Amino acid sequence: DSGVTQTPKHLITATGQRVTLRCSPRSGDLSVYWYQQSLDQGLQFLIQYYNGEERAKGNILERFSAQQFPDLHSELNLSSLELGDSALYFCASSVGTGINSPLHFGNGTRLTVT
Amino acid sequence: QQPVQSPQAVILREGEDAVINCSSSKALYSVHWYRQKHGEAPVFLMILLKGGEQKGHEKISASFNEKKQQSSLYLTASQLSYSGTYFCGTTPQGGSEKLVFGKGMKLTVNP
Numbered sequence: 538d539s540g541v542t543q544t545p546k547h548l549i550t551a552t553g554q555r556v557t558l559r560c561s562p563r564s565g566d567l568s569v570y571w572y573q574q575s576l577d578q579g580l581q582f583l584i585q586y587y588n589g590e591e592r593a594k595g596n597i598l599e600r601f602s603a604q605q606f607p608d609l610h611s612e613l614n615l616s617s618l619e620l621g622d623s624a625l626y627f628c629a630s631s632v633g634t635g636i637n638s639p640l641h642f643g644n645g646t647r648l649t650v651t
Numbered sequence: 652q653q654p655v656q657s658p659q660a661v662i663l664r665e666g667e668d669a670v671i672n673c674s675s676s677k678a679l680y681s682v683h684w685y686r687q688k689h690g691e692a693p694v695f696l697m698i699l700l701k702g703g704e705q706k707g708h709e710k711i712s713a714s715f716n717e718k719k720q721q722s723s724l725y726l727t728a729s730q731l732s733y734s735g736t737y738f739c740g741t742t743p744q745g746g747s748e749k750l751v752f753g754k755g756m757k758l759t760v761n762p
Binding site for chain 1: 653680681683685691692693694695698700738740742747748749750751752753754755
């Protein structure tokens with residue numbers, strides 16, 4: 538158990554809808570990262586927060602947004618969903634930043650858009 | 652700036668050794684290695700930092716050639732439990748904290 542909690546585990550929704558994925562980092566970790574993993578694809582970096590502030594951004598679509606709250610949990614909002622958004626979304630946390638701190642991954646939220 | 656991993660897949664017999672390579676077109680500050688088993692989350696293996704500091708696992712080691720912007724992960728005397736997909740992630744020099752992963756290398760260890 539990595540100590541990173543992601544909810545829900547599974548999400549099935551229709552095209553055009555909006556969903557929110559939630560992540561609680563390990564106790565003491567200040568950084569939260571979001572990654573998207575599609576079938577047979579690698580881990581696509583979406584966005585990183587450190588202590589409430591956005592620190593790095595990847596190829597995150599404009600339809601996607603995220604934030605980290607004062608209690609350090611994070612939410613990833615996906616809107617106007619398309620079939621291609623179906624994927625496994627991982628949240629990871631670390632004590633410091635990704636430069637020299639190991640990432641601890643949650644078990645992911647599997648999103649299916651129908 | 653996604654790192655490139657090679658080979659894409661390897662099949663070994665238990666006890667054999669494997670090397671996984673990771674290269675980047677950018678100057679690197681750090682290289683991370685993770686292993687993901689099917690249906691599970693990626694698990695941290697080690698980080699290599701610019702300057703040569705290394706952290707690791709037993710029977711699994713790695714090198715980081717800063718000049719060539721390359722890293723290699725060495726798996727010695729592979730065990731069945733080593734099966735999975737290995738990802739390298741890199742952060743560039745210059746202060747960016749963006750940790751970008753390669754597409755992974757699938758390792759299958761057979762008895």
